[in-house]
Amino acid sequence: MAEKPVSNFSSGEKPTWDLYSKCVHCGLCLDQCPTYRALGTEMDSPRGRIYQMVLVDQGRLALSDSFVTHIDRCLGCMNCQTACPSGVPYGSLLERARSQIEENYPRSWLQRQVRSHFYGKVLPSFGSLARNARLVRFYQRSGLQSLARGSGLLKLLGVADLDALSPRMESEFSFADLGRVYPAEGTQRGRVALLIGCIGSVAFAELNRATIRVLTRNGIEVHIPKSQSCCGALHLHAGYLEQSRTMARHNIDAMLKPEFDAIVTNAAGCGSTMKEYAALLEHDAEYAERAQQFVVKVRDISEYLAQVGLVEPARKLKARVTYQDPCHLAHAQGIRSAPRQLLKFIGAEVVESPRADSCCGSAGVYNVTQNEISMKILDEKMEDIASVMPEIVATANVGCMLQLSVGAKRKGLNSRVVHVVELLDEAYY
């Protein structure tokens, strides 16, 4: 047919024919995509994004502003991958497209500074993360935040929504726990390594502590391996493949030990990325095999607890709860029933809202970088949640918790937004 087209992707990791030709453009993904539902444009649908990758690879479309805009707008929620009958590996197409953008597309000076500071300096080391988190905590606690909010300055600068989304820094970070071992209560039934997470450690340290309590109460010995690092999810999703590989190697060294039955996380995004380590390090001669062993041991907290079985709680939770599936749990890891089982086990009345497994618009840093679309998606989600009138909205990922809390406020909903583990914790103590 036509002569071999010249790709606008550079060599190296890119969306290839083998990956994108699986898409038969049937369109069954469209209505499952939150950005398509919010915007109604083909460019912002999974089918359209894949087609744009094809166009760039065929040299019909430049790797330029338009392409970057629509790829940036993807939540990476993987709802489409669940809907796709053809088995298009959308996640890996997206990672490759983003990696190409990082390599070949000059972002604005400001964006470059922010991105390199956040992904290159803040996240990779727990030390720098703690320093930055202390600054944010100072802003939040010293009265500066109240002052900024009260003065209307944030609204004036157009960052009021973003400010509301920033997590409240905890008084005690989880880093203090590094290297500790928490013994099982009663008969020991297992031994796990716990990933405390980067953002989790500074903003959700209390959730980490609740996770430890629930595990130990259930007869599990919990180790917090000292040299663990951020899981690399944020880097992977932003197109920094190499940095995420470095973190993957780091965590394999820190947590792949024969004495651990499982490597547990309470963040769906981290779990999903850790389960990708084998694919990520597929061509790494030194780590490929260990990455496979690592992946076999990774468990989301709800997956692990459902597997070992909960001990009877001290009291039953009498409440109407709706569970919102985090995308990286339901779509990326296929875990849907475990968290619901746990909730029912402790006595919750679990009510299903429409589209419970559709993205809330949080998606890592998406609610900050694509705030307007994110809020549109969130408002649609809150309509669905409000329709079942829950007392409690439970989820299983810190990003979703933050986003849904903001959503509840916007909607004027009185429901409490919690992590499943926090409800378990309440039932035990």
Add this chain to the structure above:
Amino acid sequence: MVQLWRRSKAVLHLAVNLPGVVDHLRKIAGRDAVLDRPEDLMLYEYDAGIRKSTPGAVVFPQNTEQVSQIMRLATAENVAVVARGAATGLSGGSIPTKGGLVIAFSRMNRILEVDVENQRAVVQPGVVNLQLSEHVAHLGLYFAPDPSSQKACTIGGNVAENSGGPHTLMHGVTVNHVTGVEVVLPSGEIVHFGGKAAESYGYDMTGFLVGSEGTVGITTAITVKLLRKPEKIATLLGVFESVDDAALTVSAITAAGITPAALEMLDGWTLHTVEAFCHAGYPLDAGAVLLIELEGLREAVEEQAIAVREVCLRQKAREVRRAKDEEERALLWKGRKMAFAALGRVTPSYYTQDGVVPRSQIPAVMRHIGNVAKKYDLIIGNIFHAGDGNLHPLILFDMRNAEQFERVLSASTEILEFCIQCGGSITGEHGVGMEKRDLMSRLFTEEDLDVMIGLRNAFNGAGVLNPQKIFPTPRMCREISGPSQNPVLMQEGL
């Protein structure tokens, strides 16, 4: 009178290259409701089929009044207009063959009214088929037409193509479920045909409009019937050693006086492929299966289920399974509904046909398809609505192989010609579109086609609406003259 419409006029703009038109569109629909940059327009050149052609602009109206103004503008400027729902069609119905303007209905997607007492709903064209059923599920109601793409396709698109689905065997196609439409004509006039009443008086304009593939007007609101969910549903899977045995069973079931709600066939090759995706528990070593659904009052369904099992076993079925609960039923249907797209796992592209034969001819046509596959050295899978003889041979190909694609087209034509010989037709539910228009003259005489074209031209005389669809190309004198843009076939990739 015939002479009058033969002289349909004018050159249509291949692209909306008049900046004035785009500005005007923005004034009508809003600044962010018009696309005119090439990088965006390329995303509107395809549907779920195999042809493509790029529009000159895309507009996203939010209400009927805007559609009316857009149509008035398009007619005045002589710009071709194609309506688009979710572009899940397989016959090229929403492809802008002559460039021009695409009216996309993704932002006109509200359910306007649910009338429980009269079992009607009024919807905008962009409402997704399945969303309507989900929306009224708590009332014990649903919208019966259930194309395999129902998770994504829009009701506006269903109306244009007169879509069917597995359950058309009992419930009929879209036209049997639409009682009224609001339509914008090329002049911009807004007219209303039918309403909530079951039967219309005077000419059945609603019936004419459904299935007109966007060539006579743009539908902006649709009144549909909502059915009550049946008291009992039984879903059976008959497993056969050969396609022939399964094919013979189809007419044996109806001959036994049973009309299933749905009666679907999947051949052995397709079963294999689909099973990898849905894990429905389809037997991997079977020659073919029949998916049979019965619905109605509890006692009747139980009686029929026993009778169907007996017929299947008499026709050499290896076994007959029954879905024990809703979960198992859903799984069996998931396999059926996702079957087309699941082929993406084994082939870069496929070409689907939509021929229809009388039920009794299914064994013959299946044998013919087998022979055609051999003759042209192609893999052809079969998943189809056996109950109403609506075939969907899926021909696998790789677009990088041009020679193979020629064989695909020849094979496809040969299959459809056989359908016509058997007393059948070339489309059951996908529409004629660009795909099958050249075959229309095998089904209809010149005189037949003249009447149809005359009817179209009474509404769409200037030919601005969906040009180059339904009617055969050689009839250019009756079609729109002017430069024709040969739609490009889908290239590598998508």
